[in-house]
Amino acid sequence: MLVFLIRRIAQSAIVVAIMSVLVFAGIFAIGNPIDVLISPEADEIERTAAIARLGLDRPMYEQFLSFAGNAISGDLGTSFVHGTPAVRLVLERFPATLELALFAMLIAVLFGIPLGIWAGLRPGSAAGRTIMAGSILGFSLPTFWVGMLLIMTFAVWLGWLPASGRGQTVDLFGIPFSFLTADGLKHMILPAMNLALFKKSLVIRLARAGTREVALQDYVRFARAKGLSPVRIVGVHILKNIMIPVVTVLGLEFGSVIAFSVVTESVFSWPGMGKLLIDSILLLDRPVVVAYLLVTVLLFIIINLVVDVLYSLLDPRIRLGGAKA
Amino acid sequence: MKQQLPVLAGVLAAIFLAGHASAADLRIGTASEPSSLDPHYHNLTPNNTVRRHIFESLVDQDAKQRLIPALAESWRTLDDKTWEFKLRKGVKFHDGTEFTAQDFVYTVCRIPNVANSPSSFTLYTKGIDTIEVPDPYTIIIKTASPYPLLPVEMTTFGIISAKAAGGEAVKFDKAGCKADSWPSTQAFNDGTLTIGTGPFKLVEYRKGERIVLARNDNYWGTKPEWDKVTFRPITSEGPRVAALLAGDVDMVDEPPLQDLERLRKDPKVSVVETMSNRVVYLALDQAEKTPTIKGTDGKNPLRDIRVRQALSLAIDRAAIVKRIMNNTAEPAAQLLAPGLFGTNPDLKVAYDAERAKKLLADAGYPNGFELTIGTPNDRYINDEKIAQAAAQMFSRIGIKTQVDAATVNVFFSRRNKGEFSVFLAGWSAATGEASSPLKSLVATRIKEKGFGPTNYTGYSNPKLDDLLTQALATVDDTAREKLLAEAMKVVSDDVAILPLHYEAASWGMRKGLTYEPRADQYTLAAAVRTAK
Numbered sequence: 128m129l130v131f132l133i134r135r136i137a138q139s140a141i142v143v144a145i146m147s148v149l150v151f152a153g154i155f156a157i158g159n160p161i162d163v164l165i166s167p168e169a170d171e172i173e174r175t176a177a178i179a180r181l182g183l184d185r186p187m188y189e190q191f192l193s194f195a196g197n198a199i200s201g202d203l204g205t206s207f208v209h210g211t212p213a214v215r216l217v218l219e220r221f222p223a224t225l226e227l228a229l230f231a232m233l234i235a236v237l238f239g240i241p242l243g244i245w246a247g248l249r250p251g252s253a254a255g256r257t258i259m260a261g262s263i264l265g266f267s268l269p270t271f272w273v274g275m276l277l278i279m280t281f282a283v284w285l286g287w288l289p290a291s292g293r294g295q296t297v298d299l300f301g302i303p304f305s306f307l308t309a310d311g312l313k314h315m316i317l318p319a320m321n322l323a324l325f326k327k328s329l330v331i332r333l334a335r336a337g338t339r340e341v342a343l344q345d346y347v348r349f350a351r352a353k354g355l356s357p358v359r360i361v362g363v364h365i366l367k368n369i370m371i372p373v374v375t376v377l378g379l380e381f382g383s384v385i386a387f388s389v390v391t392e393s394v395f396s397w398p399g400m401g402k403l404l405i406d407s408i409l410l411l412d413r414p415v416v417v418a419y420l421l422v423t424v425l426l427f428i429i430i431n432l433v434v435d436v437l438y439s440l441l442d443p444r445i446r447l448g449g450a451k452a
Numbered sequence: 453m454k455q456q457l458p459v460l461a462g463v464l465a466a467i468f469l470a471g472h473a474s475a476a477d478l479r480i481g482t483a484s485e486p487s488s489l490d491p492h493y494h495n496l497t498p499n500n501t502v503r504r505h506i507f508e509s510l511v512d513q514d515a516k517q518r519l520i521p522a523l524a525e526s527w528r529t530l531d532d533k534t535w536e537f538k539l540r541k542g543v544k545f546h547d548g549t550e551f552t553a554q555d556f557v558y559t560v561c562r563i564p565n566v567a568n569s570p571s572s573f574t575l576y577t578k579g580i581d582t583i584e585v586p587d588p589y590t591i592i593i594k595t596a597s598p599y600p601l602l603p604v605e606m607t608t609f610g611i612i613s614a615k616a617a618g619g620e621a622v623k624f625d626k627a628g629c630k631a632d633s634w635p636s637t638q639a640f641n642d643g644t645l646t647i648g649t650g651p652f653k654l655v656e657y658r659k660g661e662r663i664v665l666a667r668n669d670n671y672w673g674t675k676p677e678w679d680k681v682t683f684r685p686i687t688s689e690g691p692r693v694a695a696l697l698a699g700d701v702d703m704v705d706e707p708p709l710q711d712l713e714r715l716r717k718d719p720k721v722s723v724v725e726t727m728s729n730r731v732v733y734l735a736l737d738q739a740e741k742t743p744t745i746k747g748t749d750g751k752n753p754l755r756d757i758r759v760r761q762a763l764s765l766a767i768d769r770a771a772i773v774k775r776i777m778n779n780t781a782e783p784a785a786q787l788l789a790p791g792l793f794g795t796n797p798d799l800k801v802a803y804d805a806e807r808a809k810k811l812l813a814d815a816g817y818p819n820g821f822e823l824t825i826g827t828p829n830d831r832y833i834n835d836e837k838i839a840q841a842a843a844q845m846f847s848r849i850g851i852k853t854q855v856d857a858a859t860v861n862v863f864f865s866r867r868n869k870g871e872f873s874v875f876l877a878g879w880s881a882a883t884g885e886a887s888s889p890l891k892s893l894v895a896t897r898i899k900e901k902g903f904g905p906t907n908y909t910g911y912s913n914p915k916l917d918d919l920l921t922q923a924l925a926t927v928d929d930t931a932r933e934k935l936l937a938e939a940m941k942v943v944s945d946d947v948a949i950l951p952l953h954y955e956a957a958s959w960g961m962r963k964g965l966t967y968e969p970r971a972d973q974y975t976l977a978a979a980v981r982t983a984k
Contacts, residue, residue, distance in 0.1 A: 157861060157862060157865075158861040158862045158864065158865030158866075159864075159865045159868070160861075162861070162864035162865050162867075162868055163860065163861045163864060164494075164570040164571055165570065165571040166495040166496065166571045166575070166882075167879070167880075167892065167905070167906055168495075168575060168882055168888065168892060168905070169495075169571060169575055169905060170575070170899070170902030170905050171897075171899040171902070171905060172899065172902070173572070173574060173575055174905070176572075177569070177570060177571060177572070180568060181568075181570065205568060207570055208487045208494070208570065209487050209488060210487075210488060210490075210493060210567070210568040210569075210570075210637045211637075211638065211641075216659070219659065220660065223661075275690055275691070275694070278691065278694045278698070279694065282694060282695075282698035282700070283697045283698045286698065286699070289698070289700050290691065290694045290695045290697075290698040291686055291691050291694070291695050291700060292661070292684055292686070292695075292700065293661055393687070393688050393691075394688060394690075394691055395691065396684070396685065396686040396687070396688070396691055396695075398658070398659075398660035398661040402660060402687075403660060405687075406660075406687065409859075409860070409861065410861070411861045
């Protein structure tokens with residue numbers, strides 16, 4: 128286990144280093160931030176001063192080296208736009224994204240698994256077919272459009288839920304969360320449903336495939352023959368055995384929910400990391416974009432690690448050996 | 453978790469009892485958000501909007517951008533290079549200390565000393581040579597040369613409290629004021645120094661989420677109607693309108709053009725609009741060599757005035773306004789909407805495709821040539837569509853025209869590198885008068901004078917530069933206005949640039965609210981009222 132972890136961390140460090148070079152070069156190629164940042168009324172003297180102030184007058188490799196040097200000590204630079212450390216900006220937005228992502232995953236699992244099992248147990252039934260057709264819609268409808276539709280239906284026409292923004296927050300360990308207040312929860316429902324849409328379809332498909340496979344296994348037949356109740360068969364024998372692929376995929380997908388909540392956050396003006404990323408790209412706020420992507424890469428690495436460990440716990444046959452791997 | 457329960461219960465009760473926000477709450481959905489609450493950190497419209505609620509300036513502008521007294525009750529010139537401002541007495545900062553001339557001195561001193569400022573306000577303070585304070589309510593400003601724009605520029609920056617920042621002893625020095633330290637931008641963002649004289653006080657600032665302000669009950673002027681004002685950035689257009697329709701917010705700025713019709717018809721919503729100070733134009737590269745014109749043997753046809761006249765005649769501005777802008781714009785013949793200071797009421801543009809063809813033939817291009825128009829596609833209202841329309845109109849007189857559209861940050865970088873022969877852009881006259889577009893867009897690029905920072909066309913006309921130089925040194929308003937109008941005519945006669953239309957600025961709000969639409973596009977909560 129320990130060897131595995133050490134190897135993993137070493138690999139991750141290389142990935143982060145390569146990513147930082149790619150991201151830096153990529154964002155550098157887009158355009159010159161000074162053209163977007165500075166007041167158009169500014170004259171040449173003012174412009175030159177601002178360029179020097181932001182360090183944009185130095186060649187790219189020099190900017191990268193000083194960035195990399197600072198990055199090793201944990202400083203990913205100062206936002207051009209906000210004038211505050213980029214990492215802090217990203218981390219400040221992290222709780223909002225995290226709670227939305229968790230809520231969305233919860234919705235995906237709570238709806239996805241039962242529906243998937245149902246469809247798997249009765250694949251030919253009308254209900255089973257409807258569920259599968261619904262999951263195809265979930266895959267193929269554009270998130271932005273569904274988000275707008277949710278807003279139009281539940282906020283504008285019915286007036287049940289707020290259209291956008293984050294509701295009242297309560298500080299927990301000094302970090303503001305909104306799932307602790309009714310107002311906060313109300314604000315979370317629509318964006319979380321929107322974000323969960325794709326994952327829910329994925330879980331349905333995984334659960335259905337797993338159920339169909341497992342339902343035909345000898346141990347399920349045996350359990351049935353023994354006269355166990357259907358609830359117990361489904362709840363223990365089937366559920367447990369379809370969870371491995373579901374956990375793996377959900378683990379991996381959790382990273383992508385966080386990283387790609389960009390669209391949902393824009394539609395619902397959810398003040399999370401995704402919205403920060405979009406705003407920063409539009410303003411060419413290079414340090415923030417780089418910080419965001421590096422934080423995301425780290426997040427993926429950590430999630431993968433946790434998934435691997437969970438995996439070995441769920442299925443003892445899988446060993447996280449370092450020697451053979 | 454235990455202490456959360458009462459909160460939860462309270463919130464539940466509030467939701468069931470209230471349902472709607474109370475009458476003295478105002479919630480505004482904004483298209484963009486400030487990068488900081490530091491009034492001197494970033495010279496950007498969203499920052500300046502919020503600044504106006506908390507920090508006031510010496511002089512202010514009304515909805516038509518005419519100067520009105522603010523912290524200064526009156527001002528006059530003692531001679532061509534000396535200005536006297538008489539300050540309002542009895543004005544209190546939010547912390548209760550009194551506003552005096554020292555606060556102004558300290559503010560002017562601090563402006564060049566903001567760390568990491570991406571775009572500073574030194575632009576408006578560097579004309580100041582000396583500041584004298586004969587008594588706490590009089591400021592005498594001397595400038596090196598006659599500087600008629602001084603009062604206008606006094607509207608651009610907010611005045612901070614010298615006492616709160618420990619600057620009571622700081623003296624003005626053009627070479628650089630001396631102080632032990634200068635207030636940090638962070639101190640304004642976290643509220644420590646967010647102390648102004650304005651109609652609202654800061655309550656809460658959460659980046660990306662909301663800015664909450666409360667009424668300043670000791671305000672010297674007309675007190676606003678609202679106990680509490682919340683600004684919420686909703687950058688996507690559709691969701692912003694949806695938030696208004698759903699009643700999440702009471703008012704939005706910049707509602708998208710395609711939804712305006714619907715909003716006007718909605719019985720729960722009203723829309724107000726006015727001509728803004730922004731003109732959308734096509735710039736014509738007049739350098740010897742130009743990058744995106746083909747079929748002219750390497751010559752730049754845009755150097756020939758007949759070709760420029762032909763291009764102008766080819767554009768049916770009225771059609772663009774009607775079909776693409778849904779009539780929320782006005783065809784333009786100059787660089788600033790008529791009626792604003794220094795514009796020329798006599799200027800006209802015509803649409804005549806036949807004459808355009810003839811002019812083109814006279815200039816030696818009977819078969820036209822090939823042209824590409826560069827345009828942003830997310831900066832101005834319907835920018836790319838306008839460029840497409842112009843391209844079709846050019847094609848109609850025989851100039852095969854293509855459009856090269858890019859997102860705003862990419863577009864500006866390419867434009868600044870000179871990659872376009874013709875490009876579409878817009879200009880807002882922040883000062884609300886004609887010297888702004890003239891100086892920035894068409895004056896010859898002269899670094900020392902600050903002329904032509906956005907002149908990417910190589911256009912240069914000494915007559916225009918002379919008139920502008922004279923105007924900028926003429927303190928007498930009537931004489932200056934005449935000089936500017938004359939300069940505007942020179943640009944028009946030369947067809948130096950093709951003004952297309954003036955954008956309208958609009959706001960949507962729930963029925964029962966009124967707002968006087970502003971040419972400078974600021975959304976000021978104090979001016980939002982319930983209809984009587």
